[in-house]
Amino acid sequence: MISDKLSHITKTMKSSMIRELVASTRGIEGLISFAGGFPSPKTFPAETLSKLYAQVLAEEGSTVLQYGASEGDPLLKEELQKWEGLQIDPARILITAGSTNAIYYMTRALVDPGDVIICEAPSFLGSLVAFEASGADLIGIPLDMEGIDLVQLQQKVDELQSAGKRVKFIYTIPDFHNPAGLTMSYQRRKDLIEYAIAMDIPILEDNPYSRLRYSGEALPTLFKIANEEYLNDEVVTEIVSFSKILGPGMRLAFAKGSKTLIERMCSWQQKINIAPDNISQRVAARFLAGGFMDPHIQMCCDFYRPYLNKMLDAMAKYLPSYIQYTKPEGGIFTWLKLPEDMNADELFERAKAHKISFIPGSKFYPTGQERYNNLRLNFSFSTLEQIEEGMQSLGKLMDEFYT
């Protein structure tokens, strides 16, 4: 029996509970969903991509259909550097089949079973399950309004190191955090980098959302600050996804880090995927070279802005006064903090019966470190009318539920 032969980690690893939650609301007629994390299909540049795919195959078919470099298409690397206004050694860039893919390679490159990965609590579930599947011990550090709590981080690292544990890296989502909707302040970015340099602990900066800013000033990434202000090319590895700007069906992301680490991540890529898809890489290179990217991102921001504004208005108008929430300037999520004794998993069941759905916050914590008094709302999927109506109902439900 094959089921007797499964590896230890396969038998014990968690699956994404979010999938099952979302599945449990499938088929509810008239459901208003704030649960998903999907970009709006209306933002996909399908027409431009259709032309570019056709061109790439017609003009470079014999090149792009052949085996490509495991480290990624050199032309795409060139275009990425121009787009980001960065001049780094191309050997410090790895193209991957999406950002989860790059996160997995970094984890395999660094983590032995029993090693510690520090993450924010809450954090992106997809990464947490990938970390746990490497046999890592995951330790979550709470967020305050400026980002990861550095006092608690330092205490925890000291404690872990005194206990002989190896802390392999700190995982953070500084811009429009999933699920918390927060953006790390400039000062906190610098403090975190200084701490990481002093302690020689690498940082994994997950950056799927920073380009989706609808108001306010963009902050430099941790990668940029570390390289340009601290002249440190090793402490931060940044992973940028194309999923929220081109479309997640096209599996494409890139990682930037130290030459040493990127080389090892590339060895893992060679063993697991051989190389990323050549065709989509060359299409992305042409999308950038053709000047399509910046206007497209502008369009995405213009598209999402009214949804964020509607959600901010609706939260102000309908949520009971004892509910706290983040006020993001971009991304696709906001995060609600409920009173300590209010359980969002129970609220989820109640809301589902009233055809409203969201993700209970407990799903975004490492196993055993769950907190139950918070929840995530997505505002990129429902219509403006649904946001109005859904938030009105949710506010009412909360009051009935809590009092």
Added chain:
Amino acid sequence: MISDKLSHITKTMKSSMIRELVASTRGIEGLISFAGGFPSPKTFPAETLSKLYAQVLAEEGSTVLQYGASEGDPLLKEELQKWEGLQIDPARILITAGSTNAIYYMTRALVDPGDVIICEAPSFLGSLVAFEASGADLIGIPLDMEGIDLVQLQQKVDELQSAGKRVKFIYTIPDFHNPAGLTMSYQRRKDLIEYAIAMDIPILEDNPYSRLRYSGEALPTLFKIANEEYLNDEVVTEIVSFSKILGPGMRLAFAKGSKTLIERMCSWQQKINIAPDNISQRVAARFLAGGFMDPHIQMCCDFYRPYLNKMLDAMAKYLPSYIQYTKPEGGIFTWLKLPEDMNADELFERAKAHKISFIPGSKFYPTGQERYNNLRLNFSFSTLEQIEEGMQSLGKLMDEFYT
């Protein structure tokens, strides 16, 4: 320093020696190469694919650019079943980003460090390094003219099991073996399956080449025999790659196996790649639905046949009588067995100086189990004239070298 933090497996894992060998001949002017394993770009259906990519994006852009199912596109699964003339539960099929990717998932699903994987010796290096990166102990079993040597296999398995080792699966490439050019006989296929069922040891059937048959009768795959003749839906997992029929730049393959195993492989896919690229999956579905596949494969076979024939002629004409070789009916490789005391690694250096390149056989064995008196020749890359000229030179070189 990041180099102090690498995981144990990352520090110890092998890279592909073939890459380095091929790199060592780069820039040699006038080199005749029998080394690579690349399909000929002349076989790529770039024109048809150009149209299909454009159509898929234009007609289904908002679907294919969105997140897709981790198990793969249901439409592609349907077309694959029609193409293969198989009716199995779609939950027994997983689409992946190439066959190495599927091999990695199966390995992660089954293998704990210290477990044993049995492979043919020689075998495909890309799989061997992926197996070794899982911490598996790799045991190679020699091939005879009908395929894997069952007597030696049984002895070895008994020995391993007596020593308390867990044999997790047997890895085989039954059709147009890479590197050996061999095709496993029908009887050996049945004997291997019977043995595997009796011993409850899964088989991983790697099938990148079976469609590239230029003469003779196709044999049923191990998967088909197990399912249809032994009514066993668990013992064989077959992985089919599109790399040699559509083009490896488009990362696409599919695995068929038991529902239990495919489900676990899918969990790994979700953690590592989220899902395969949606666009290329839908394009492949249309390629099959449009009836392009069978004529295209016919064209590939017609294209490669003269190269195989030229290689067979040239081997007969120019190789010294003490060299034995396989006479494949398809695929892209042939395999030479040299006298025991003739070292192909040394011959490689001598040949390189004379602008001829191949892969010494020692590269295709598990670490520590190398054999040095054989070599692999590829016949899908050079021109017919180069095959004639290169084999004439190689034959002469062998005689000078050996006598």
